[in-house]
Amino acid sequence: MRAIILFDSKTAGGSTEKLIDSIGQELAKTGAYVEKAKCKTTGDYSFIEDFDVVIMGAPIYYLLVSSQLLGALLQSNLKKYLTGKKVAIFLTCGSPELMANLLYLPQLKMNLVNNTILAEKIFAPDQLSDLTIIEKFVNEVNAAYKEK
Numbered sequence: 001m002r003a004i005i006l007f008d009s010k011t012a013g014g015s016t017e018k019l020i021d022s023i024g025q026e027l028a029k030t031g032a033y034v035e036k037a038k039c040k041t042t043g044d045y046s047f048i049e050d051f052d053v054v055i056m057g058a059p060i061y062y063l064l065v066s067s068q069l070l071g072a073l074l075q076s077n078l079k080k081y082l083t084g085k086k087v088a089i090f091l092t093c094g095s096p097e098l099m100a101n102l103l104y105l106p107q108l109k110m111n112l113v114n115n116t117i118l119a120e121k122i123f124a125p126d127q128l129s130d131l132t133i134i135e136k137f138v139n140e141v142n143a144a145y146k147e148k
């Protein structure tokens with residue numbers, strides 16, 4: 001599997017970026033080739049063609065998925081290159097999981113209508129460095145990738 005992790009994070013080396021690195025390391029342990037790329041609202045995403053799986057993640061700020069990831073989905077060519085791709089999504093937020101599933105994940109999912117979503121996860125602050133939870137997310141991505 002060739003996977004790219006597209007992410008947004010307001011702080012370099014912050015908790016979201018550390019989580020992304022942990023996800024990448026766990027995927028690599030399974031034999032996957034993994035790269036990461038920070039989202040830009042007006043970036044060129046043609047490089048997505050080179051990957052089997054696109055994992056997208058961002059933190060929640062002020063009740064919205066971080067602006068660069070949403071902006072990329074709405075204003076760049078990202079949606080074009082995501083068409084038909086297998087995708088996994090995750091968000092980091094301090095809101096209760098039910099609220100996050102109802103309010104935040106749909107902000108991403110409504111832009112992924114032509115995709116197979118392999119896994120989705122809300123990571124609470126206390127889960128960002130929990131390797132058991134990270135491994136479970138990676139295992140879910142791998143299992144869904146192999147069966148679809």
